[in-house]
Amino acid sequence: MYKKILVPYDKSDPAKNALAAALDLAAGVPGAQITVLSVVDWHDFNAETFKIASRMSGVMGDTMDMDVISEVENEAIKADMDAIADNIAPLVGDAEGIGIAVEKGFQGGGDALRAEGYDVDSLAIVESMNPETGEITFRH
DSSP states (O other): OOSEEEEEOOSSHHHHHHHHHHHHHHTTOTTOEEEEEEEEEOOOTTSHHHHHHHHHHTSSOSSOOHHHHHHHHHHHHHHHHHHHHHHHHHHHTTOSSEEEEEEEEOOOOHHHHHHTTOOOSSOOOEEEEOTTTOOEEEOO
């Protein structure tokens, strides 16, 4: 009996299969919660190149307002969450207890991992990640 299930989700067919399996595991379990986790490559809205482009386009003035940067980041998070919600809607239907989490990180995609011989049809366990390069080492 599973009450809390985390499903890493990248919109691939294996991720959809994992979500379907999680829905089956949670079916009929009172209070069951499924969190669909999407790890997205993230734009650094505080990066100098973003600031320069914003000034050149006239979107923002010469001084960067941190509230504006936060607002842009929040809009990006909402857009990612909405995209995931639209993508999983046919699978989850009217199921209750479904949550979506979007985290920033480095995502090379399941296809690249499969090409390297990793079996990530349902779960990939991260052994470690280099925070500077984003290189991930997976447990075999």
